[in-house]
Amino acid sequence: MNDQYMHGLLSSGSSVPWIGDWSAYETVHDWTGTLKSTNGKRWVTFLELYGEGYLTFCRGFSATTAASNPDIRVTIDGQEAVFEGILGNTYHGNILLQPLYFKNSVKIEIFNRHTTSLNFGCDYTVLKRIAEPVESVQTYLNTGSRKMTYAALNSTVLTDVLNISGSGYLVGLLVEGQYSVSGDIRGKVTVDGQDIIPERILEYPSSTTYRQGFFNGPIRFNNSLQIQCRTSNAGTYYKCRAWYTLD
Incomplete structure (x- = not known):
């Protein structure tokens, strides 16, 4: 432009x-x-x-x-x-x-x-x-609380990194990993009962492929937010961080 x-x-x-x-x-x-x-x-x-x-x-x-x-x-x-x-x-x-x-x-x-x-x-x-924004409002600063979650696991079944009820915004997500045995890392994100990230490969630490673990919002949730990860092999560990707000 x-x-x-x-x-x-x-x-x-x-x-x-x-x-x-x-x-x-x-x-x-x-x-x-x-x-x-x-x-x-x-x-x-x-x-x-x-x-x-x-x-x-x-x-x-x-x-x-x-x-x-x-x-x-x-x-x-x-x-x-x-x-x-x-x-x-x-x-x-x-x-x-x-x-x-x-x-x-x-x-x-x-x-x-x-x-x-x-x-x-x-x-x-x-x-x-969809409406006229108010210039005195900064949602990220004025919200009830700003939080971060973190998990480092090697579970081969989808495991909660975050599972909360309430309302707020998912601000960002970062999924990384390390390995001793080759395997991929998969993530899933559900907002208000709808999968906005269906289970998909986000990282493959043992290979040059798949470095798609970063996402930037904000995405609104009105009732619930769930973030899950798993690996395809217990010799691979995922490290998942997410940033979110609560009203």
Whole structure:
């Protein structure tokens, strides 16, 4: 996105809404790891959203190691910006973390730079404005409590890292691991009874593949939040950290 366009938004009388009041936004997200088959030298669309808000997190990745850090194209209010990835033999993924403001629309696409058809995925978090944010409110600071949870285990069955009732926000998640025997690490996150991360491989410590354990919110939960992890082999340990708030 060019500087003149952003300067126009900020100086032409168009006010950019305050991002700190999370209650004024609906979180639109996909952390499922769902893959889409993409023809060679083509872009594939993962999100096309109309409205106003912020893109706060995006990770583009491939299920093929050689294409695992793909280019991401974000189109905001008709203006395209490409975030270049690199060729590499990991599933780390190309990640965007800085919040990007959109006034009317946002579109996310992933590029298959190879000549053959490959499978790509995209995790993202978007805050879509549904009310007028109050500039004096900073939800992360004004909330009832800000908490962190941590677990380091080698359970081969899904085991709770966090399981709480109440309301608040899941702010972020990081799953890592170490190993003495090869195995993968899987995570699952359930918000208000719905799996926002179905059980999926997030880390593979003994290999260069799968480094997808980081997620950035915020995601609202009104009744409950459950985070679970497991390994495929007891010789592999997972280390899971999550940050959340309670009202």
